[in-house]
Amino acid sequence: MPLFDQLYNFAHWLTQNREEAEDLVQETYAKALRGFASFQAGTNFRAWMYRILRNTFLTSRTGLKSALTSPLDEEVHSLEAATPQTPETILIERSNQHLVQAAIEELPIPFREILLLCEVEEMSYQEISETLSIPMGTVMSRLSRARGAFRGILKQKLEGA
């Protein structure tokens, strides 16, 4: 099954639950098989699969709930850090992987998914644009805000650790 491990990892990050992630991946493959005729040859298969998974997630109970509870941009900006000692330097010193994971978990879904697509799946901005069905400009601005939010959350965790 193509992209199985990657899709599962992405699904688990979105749902934060093993059973829900399995259901999400299963439904994604089922939809992909049913709708394979709609896939246009020559277009990005990976982006197509991730788009199915993401759209399925957004219409799931957890996805709808997260959409209602995602903080606004202003709230997220308040998480961004402005400190001489950067989180990266602290991170290097402590090398605490669990804190990074916890910081990613705390990110709102729109920021979490775009950060994972960029950093973990190493998608180009164009692929992210196709996957999330948003313009390139929005990809860049949202990714920038996601990184800022991540750094802010991470800093708080490192300082509190």
Place this chain on the structure above:
Amino acid sequence: MADEWQAKLDLYLDGELATEEMRALDTHLRGCASCSAEVLHRVQLKRSIQTASKRYAPSAAFRRSLENKIAMPRARRIGWDRLVLALACILIAVAALLVYQGRQNLNRAQLYSEVADLHVATLASSTPVDVVSSDRHTVKPWFQGKIPFTFNLPELKESEFTLVGGRVAYLRQSPGAELIYQVRKHQISVFIFQESALGGGLAPESSVTKKLSFGIETWTRDGLRFIVVGDAAAEDIHKLGDLLKTAQQS
């Protein structure tokens, strides 16, 4: 660190800068310690996210379960599922066709028997015909108002057939015309009914067939069913049929 470069560091690290800008930033980084340090920090952050994010792996049981679920519907679709459905459809269609043909054959046999009975009953009657005339211009008008259709009778002067007369006959509770012709002492009945009243089962046109030793020829034209029945030779029945067909065209 120059502000113009700071905004582009993420694009640079994501490989989204244009080639020329990429080269320019490379050059800048070689000479700018603060930008280089910032790039290093961001690279380390990216790597830590990459490492930490590859956190969840599907279980072997889930993988097997999903593979089976994906494989099974395909196998069923290609194999037994569709095959059984197709066979069932074919069987139903064949059964329906056989039932339909059986009913049509039964209806045809019953019609031929009834027509033969009518012919025999007419010949056995003391008054075989209600209008006695060899003149077609007398016989045809006699049916006016007695049956719900009209027809043409052939001119027989040059033939060996003689018109004896006519009567109203009933088949399947519908009124029709029965004409009696004679050829070399053989009497032939020509029945004319509305096709819709007979319930189907008869071919649009069939040559002379035998039923209870009677020769029967039948055809349909303009919504009327013509049935010629008698004990005369098959050739005579066929000739009379041709004369009637020609008369209907005039």
